[in-house]
Amino acid sequence: MNFCLLFPPAVAAAGNNKMSSQPGQEAPPSAADFSAATISKKALKKDARNAEKAAKNEEQALQPAAAAEDPFAENYGDVLPGEILPKAISGEPWTKVGHLDEAAVGRSVLIRARAHTIRPVGRKMAFVVLRQGMSTVQCVLVVSADAGISAQMVRFAASLPKESVVAVEGVVSLPKEDLKSATQEVEIQVRKLYCIDRADPNLPITVEDAARSESEFVRAEQTGEKLVRVGQDTRLNHRVIDLRTPANQAIFRVQYELENKFREYLSSNDFIGIHTPKLISGSSEGGAAVFKLEYNGQPACLAQSPQLHKQLAICGGFRGVFEVGPVFRAENSNTHRHLCEFVGLDAEMEIMENYFEVCDIVDGLFVELFKHLNDKCKKELQTINRQFPFEPLKYLDKTLRLSYEEGITMLKEAGTEIEHMGDLNTEAEKKLGRLVREKYDTDFFILYQYPLAVRPFYTMPCYENPLYSNSFDVFLRGEEIISGAQRIHDPELLAKRAVECGIEKSSIESYVRSFSYGTPPHGGFGVGLERVVMLFCALNNIRKTSLFPRDPQRLVP
Amino acid sequence: MNFCLLFPPAVAAAGNNKMSSQPGQEAPPSAADFSAATISKKALKKDARNAEKAAKNEEQALQPAAAAEDPFAENYGDVLPGEILPKAISGEPWTKVGHLDEAAVGRSVLIRARAHTIRPVGRKMAFVVLRQGMSTVQCVLVVSADAGISAQMVRFAASLPKESVVAVEGVVSLPKEDLKSATQEVEIQVRKLYCIDRADPNLPITVEDAARSESEFVRAEQTGEKLVRVGQDTRLNHRVIDLRTPANQAIFRVQYELENKFREYLSSNDFIGIHTPKLISGSSEGGAAVFKLEYNGQPACLAQSPQLHKQLAICGGFRGVFEVGPVFRAENSNTHRHLCEFVGLDAEMEIMENYFEVCDIVDGLFVELFKHLNDKCKKELQTINRQFPFEPLKYLDKTLRLSYEEGITMLKEAGTEIEHMGDLNTEAEKKLGRLVREKYDTDFFILYQYPLAVRPFYTMPCYENPLYSNSFDVFLRGEEIISGAQRIHDPELLAKRAVECGIEKSSIESYVRSFSYGTPPHGGFGVGLERVVMLFCALNNIRKTSLFPRDPQRLVP
Structure with missing residues (x-):
C-alpha cells in the first residue's frame, strides 16, 4: 500500500456554502482576510529568479x-x-x-x-x-x-x-x-x-540560506564558495518560510517569555490586565500619524496608544492596570526602529506619594525580565547568537537613575553641544548611552525629571520646580525604549496646561471631564515589545522581531 | 496648616510644547485620542437631570x-x-x-x-x-x-x-x-x-445607584422608597463611575483570571503566544462586515479574525500558537451578544492524527478555566452574584461530546422542526442547550462533525464521509461560544473547495500559495473573551463584560 489513493470526490452540496448570518466568535474571515497576503508579482518574480538556481538540483x-x-x-x-x-x-x-x-x-x-x-x-x-x-x-x-x-x-x-x-x-x-x-x-x-x-520543489527561498550567519559568508568568500544571500525584504515576502529559521523560532520564543514575565511581574504587584478599545472616536484634527476610518457613519480612528483608556481605567477604580495590545502609528518613518503597528506594553498605576513609584516598577520589572530571559531562554539566545552574534546586555541589579540635568552635564563635559532644557535627539541619546556604559558599566538606565516644555501637556509639573516635570525615559543600548510620567489628575490644572500648550480646549473637554469624579494621583509608562526584544538581542532591525511587520511600505503578508 | 496653598504659577516656557518628531513608544496621543470620550450633549443633559435630585443633598x-x-x-x-x-x-x-x-x-x-x-x-x-x-x-x-x-x-x-x-x-x-x-x-x-x-459634587450617576440589585428595587417597591435606576446606556456614558461598582470591579478581575488561565493552560501544552497584525491588505470585495481604511495610499482593512495569520504561524514552523487580541466586526448587529470590537482568544495547532486533538485542548482548557474561576475568584463571583444573581455553571469533568447527527436527533425527537444538514439557528441552539441540560446535567458541551456545506470553504472534509466536515462548535448555557475545525492544508484541495463555494480563485491566491511550502495538518478554534465571561456569570448583556464596549451605536468613551 502506497497511500496514493485518490481523494474521495468533493461533494456537490458543498457549493451551497451559506455562511451564517449570525457568525460565532470565529466567523469566517472575509475575502479581504484571505487576499491579505498578496505580494506584488514583480517581487515574486525576482525572488523566483534568485531561487531558480537552488531549485534546479531538486528538479x-x-x-x-x-x-x-x-x-x-x-x-x-x-x-x-x-x-x-x-x-x-x-x-x-x-x-x-x-x-x-x-x-x-x-x-x-x-x-x-x-x-x-x-x-x-x-x-x-x-x-x-x-x-x-x-x-x-x-x-x-x-x-x-x-x-x-x-x-x-x-x-x-x-x-x-x-x-x-x-x-x-x-x-x-x-x-x-x-x-x-x-x-x-x-x-x-x-x-x-x-x-x-509535499512542498513545492520550487521554493522561493530555502531555510538553509535564510539561516546563514555573517561568518558563513566570510568563510565562503575565502573558499570561493557561492552562497545565496537572502535580503530582508525577500525574507518578509516569504515570511512563512523565513520564520522557520532557528533564529526566528528563537526570537519569537524570547518575545513570548518576555510578555509572560511582564504579565507575571505586574500581576504580583497588584496590577490587572485590561483590554481597551482600539477603535476610538476621531475628528478631522486627528493629525497625520493617525489611521482614520468610518465607523457606522461616524469618523473614527485607531488608537495611537492606550493612554486615554488606561487612565480612564484608573479613574474607574482599578489600582493598577496593564495592557498588551496593538498600537497603530500612521507615521511615514522608514527607520530600523519604527513600525506602523506594534505591540504596546502599557501600564498605569495609582501613585501614593511620589512618581518614583512608577520608576520603581519599571526598575524591578526590567531587571526581572532580563534575568528571566537569560535564565529561561538560554538555548534560544544561543540560537539567535549563532546567526546574529551579540554581546549580552549589561545591567545593574538596582537600575541606575540619572536626572536629566546629570545627563546633560555628562554630555556637555564630553563636548556634545546640546540645548539646555531641550529634548535629546537620537544622536545625543546614543552618545549618552556610551558615556553611561563607560562610567557605570550598564546598558540600561533611567533618566528622570525632564523639562516640562518637552513633555506632553498632561504631564504633571514638578511641585518643587515647575520648569521640570515628573517624567522619565528609559534607555537600552543607547536607544530610548520607555517613556513614563505622572499625569495631571486635576481637571483644572489639566485644562490650563492644555491651553498653555496651544491645544484647543473643546477638543479635550470630555478627557478633562473624566477626571472630575474623584481621581487618584497616577502615572504610568509604555514600551514596545518588538523594540525591547530587538535591543535585548542587539538585532539591527525591528522587522526581525515582528511576526508579520507593518511599515509604511509593507502591509503583507 | 490646611494644605490650601495656591499651586505655583505654571510656567511660561510650557507653551512651547514641541512634541518630539521621533516619538518614543509612548508618544503623545493625538488630539483624536483625547476627544475619543465625547458623549452627545443631549445624553449628558438627560443624565444630569436624572442625577440632579441625588446631588441636591450634597449641595x-x-x-x-x-x-x-x-x-x-x-x-x-x-x-x-x-x-x-x-x-x-x-x-x-x-x-x-x-x-x-x-x-x-x-x-x-x-x-x-x-x-x-x-x-x-x-x-x-x-x-x-x-x-x-x-x-x-x-x-x-x-x-x-x-x-x-x-x-x-x-x-x-x-x-x-x-x-x-x-x-x-x-x-x-x-x-x-x-x-x-x-x-x-x-x-x-x-x-x-x-x-x-475632590470630586464634582454634581455626579451624573452615583456608584450606590449603579450598584443596586434587582432585589433592592423589589424591596423598595414594597416600602415605597424611591430608588434611582441607572440604565445600561447611562452607565456606559459614564463608564468611569459605573466601573467602580463592586460587581464591575469583580467582572474585570474574573475576565483577567480567565485570560491568565487560558494562557497558562496553552503554555503548558506547548503553545506559544503570538501577535498577528490587525491591519491587513484589503480589497473592495472585503464585504460589509469589514472596517476599511487607507494605509499609505493602499486599501486596507481591520482583521475580522486572526485566522489567516495564525495559520501562517503554523506554516512558519510553530507547533501551536495562541493569540489574545482585538477582533473587529463592522456588523450592524444590535443584540445582547455582539460587539464591533471584542477580545478574541484564538488558538491554532498541528494535528498529528485526528482533529479531535483540537477538541481535547478545548475540553481540557475550559474545564480548567471553570475550575480555576470557581476556585480563585470566589469573592469576585459572590460580589457579582449580589448585584446580578446567577446559578453556578454546570459542567462535567470530561466534557460531553455529541455529534451533529445526535444533536439533530435530540431536537427532532423533542418536536423541533429542523432542516437536516442545515445549520442550527439561535433558537435551535437554545433548545438543544435545554435538552442537553435535562439529559446530561451540563451547560457545556461540544457538537462535532457539522455538515461540510454549513462551514467555511477552508474546513477539512471528513475523510470517511465528505458530506461532513472535521469541525465543531461549543455551547455554553445554550449559546454558541466557540467554533473550531481542522483546516485544509493542501493547496490544491483548498483551491478546489474555494471554487466550489463560489469564491473567486484570484482573491485567495496568496492565501493558497502560503500552504505550498510544506504545511502540517492543523486546526484551531476561536472564542470571544467577553462572551465567555458573560455566559459563565449568566449576565444578560455583553456590554457588561467589555471595559469600554463598541457597538454599532457606541464609539465612546
Whole structure:
C-alpha cells in the first residue's frame, strides 16, 4: 500500500456554502482576510529568479517511487491530505527532535518534522536532516532487506522536496563521527518514512540560506564558495518560510517569555490586565500619524496608544492596570526602529506619594525580565547568537537613575553641544548611552525629571520646580525604549496646561471631564515589545522581531 | 496648616510644547485620542437631570472648613494636586480596605480610598464609608479634643463630595452593631482625614445607584422608597463611575483570571503566544462586515479574525500558537451578544492524527478555566452574584461530546422542526442547550462533525464521509461560544473547495500559495473573551463584560 489513493470526490452540496448570518466568535474571515497576503508579482518574480538556481538540483528526481514491485512498499509513501497519518504508525507516541539525545540510543522513535536538507549517496543510501523548531536531527536510509528498506524507498526519500512535512519511524543511534549538519548529537536509522505534505520543489527561498550567519559568508568568500544571500525584504515576502529559521523560532520564543514575565511581574504587584478599545472616536484634527476610518457613519480612528483608556481605567477604580495590545502609528518613518503597528506594553498605576513609584516598577520589572530571559531562554539566545552574534546586555541589579540635568552635564563635559532644557535627539541619546556604559558599566538606565516644555501637556509639573516635570525615559543600548510620567489628575490644572500648550480646549473637554469624579494621583509608562526584544538581542532591525511587520511600505503578508 | 496653598504659577516656557518628531513608544496621543470620550450633549443633559435630585443633598455644605481658629487644623484638609500626600502621614505603609478584619482591631492604619457615602449625625459626628475595589469600610468621626477632632473637621468630612479620593489615618475598632453599609466587619475611628482629590459634587450617576440589585428595587417597591435606576446606556456614558461598582470591579478581575488561565493552560501544552497584525491588505470585495481604511495610499482593512495569520504561524514552523487580541466586526448587529470590537482568544495547532486533538485542548482548557474561576475568584463571583444573581455553571469533568447527527436527533425527537444538514439557528441552539441540560446535567458541551456545506470553504472534509466536515462548535448555557475545525492544508484541495463555494480563485491566491511550502495538518478554534465571561456569570448583556464596549451605536468613551 502506497497511500496514493485518490481523494474521495468533493461533494456537490458543498457549493451551497451559506455562511451564517449570525457568525460565532470565529466567523469566517472575509475575502479581504484571505487576499491579505498578496505580494506584488514583480517581487515574486525576482525572488523566483534568485531561487531558480537552488531549485534546479531538486528538479531531477521528483516522481514518487514506483511501488508496483516493491515488497517494502508499505514502509513509505505519500499520505493523502484528509488522512493525516498512515495506519502503519498510528497510535504511537511522538518524540520531539529537541529531546533526542544519547539516552534514547537503541530506542524506536516516531517523529514528524520538516525535511531540512536531503543528500543522496549513490543509489543505496540517503541522508535526510529533519528540522523541528530550533532543532535538527540527521536520518539515515540504507538499502537493507532486514530493515525493510528498498532501493525505491531510498529513491523516494532522496527525491523529497525540501520543507516537506514527513513522518519517520526509526531507531536512534550514535553517528560514526560528529554531526555538523544537525543540532542533535544522535541520528536516526529510518525504518518507515511517509510524506505528510509535499512542498513545492520550487521554493522561493530555502531555510538553509535564510539561516546563514555573517561568518558563513566570510568563510565562503575565502573558499570561493557561492552562497545565496537572502535580503530582508525577500525574507518578509516569504515570511512563512523565513520564520522557520532557528533564529526566528528563537526570537519569537524570547518575545513570548518576555510578555509572560511582564504579565507575571505586574500581576504580583497588584496590577490587572485590561483590554481597551482600539477603535476610538476621531475628528478631522486627528493629525497625520493617525489611521482614520468610518465607523457606522461616524469618523473614527485607531488608537495611537492606550493612554486615554488606561487612565480612564484608573479613574474607574482599578489600582493598577496593564495592557498588551496593538498600537497603530500612521507615521511615514522608514527607520530600523519604527513600525506602523506594534505591540504596546502599557501600564498605569495609582501613585501614593511620589512618581518614583512608577520608576520603581519599571526598575524591578526590567531587571526581572532580563534575568528571566537569560535564565529561561538560554538555548534560544544561543540560537539567535549563532546567526546574529551579540554581546549580552549589561545591567545593574538596582537600575541606575540619572536626572536629566546629570545627563546633560555628562554630555556637555564630553563636548556634545546640546540645548539646555531641550529634548535629546537620537544622536545625543546614543552618545549618552556610551558615556553611561563607560562610567557605570550598564546598558540600561533611567533618566528622570525632564523639562516640562518637552513633555506632553498632561504631564504633571514638578511641585518643587515647575520648569521640570515628573517624567522619565528609559534607555537600552543607547536607544530610548520607555517613556513614563505622572499625569495631571486635576481637571483644572489639566485644562490650563492644555491651553498653555496651544491645544484647543473643546477638543479635550470630555478627557478633562473624566477626571472630575474623584481621581487618584497616577502615572504610568509604555514600551514596545518588538523594540525591547530587538535591543535585548542587539538585532539591527525591528522587522526581525515582528511576526508579520507593518511599515509604511509593507502591509503583507 | 490646611494644605490650601495656591499651586505655583505654571510656567511660561510650557507653551512651547514641541512634541518630539521621533516619538518614543509612548508618544503623545493625538488630539483624536483625547476627544475619543465625547458623549452627545443631549445624553449628558438627560443624565444630569436624572442625577440632579441625588446631588441636591450634597449641595448644602460644600465650603471647606474654615480653619482659622481650629487647633486641630493640621489633621484634615485638601491636598494640592502636585503634592499627592500631606507630610503629616507621609512614609507610612498603606493598608488595603479588603484586608481590614478583626485581627487589625486596635491598630492604627492608613488608607486611601474613595468616599462612597457620607452621613453626618448632628454637628458632632459623621460616618464616611470608604470604597476600594470591591471592599468598603465605615469610618467614624466624633468631635473629641483627645482624638484631635474638631467640629470643623467633622464638618469638613460631612461636606466631602461623594467619590472624592481621601486619605484616612485611624484606629481599627469593632462596631457596636453589625455593619450593613460596608463589606468589612470592622470600622475605623478617624484621627486624620485629607482630601486628595475632590470630586464634582454634581455626579451624573452615583456608584450606590449603579450598584443596586434587582432585589433592592423589589424591596423598595414594597416600602415605597424611591430608588434611582441607572440604565445600561447611562452607565456606559459614564463608564468611569459605573466601573467602580463592586460587581464591575469583580467582572474585570474574573475576565483577567480567565485570560491568565487560558494562557497558562496553552503554555503548558506547548503553545506559544503570538501577535498577528490587525491591519491587513484589503480589497473592495472585503464585504460589509469589514472596517476599511487607507494605509499609505493602499486599501486596507481591520482583521475580522486572526485566522489567516495564525495559520501562517503554523506554516512558519510553530507547533501551536495562541493569540489574545482585538477582533473587529463592522456588523450592524444590535443584540445582547455582539460587539464591533471584542477580545478574541484564538488558538491554532498541528494535528498529528485526528482533529479531535483540537477538541481535547478545548475540553481540557475550559474545564480548567471553570475550575480555576470557581476556585480563585470566589469573592469576585459572590460580589457579582449580589448585584446580578446567577446559578453556578454546570459542567462535567470530561466534557460531553455529541455529534451533529445526535444533536439533530435530540431536537427532532423533542418536536423541533429542523432542516437536516442545515445549520442550527439561535433558537435551535437554545433548545438543544435545554435538552442537553435535562439529559446530561451540563451547560457545556461540544457538537462535532457539522455538515461540510454549513462551514467555511477552508474546513477539512471528513475523510470517511465528505458530506461532513472535521469541525465543531461549543455551547455554553445554550449559546454558541466557540467554533473550531481542522483546516485544509493542501493547496490544491483548498483551491478546489474555494471554487466550489463560489469564491473567486484570484482573491485567495496568496492565501493558497502560503500552504505550498510544506504545511502540517492543523486546526484551531476561536472564542470571544467577553462572551465567555458573560455566559459563565449568566449576565444578560455583553456590554457588561467589555471595559469600554463598541457597538454599532457606541464609539465612546
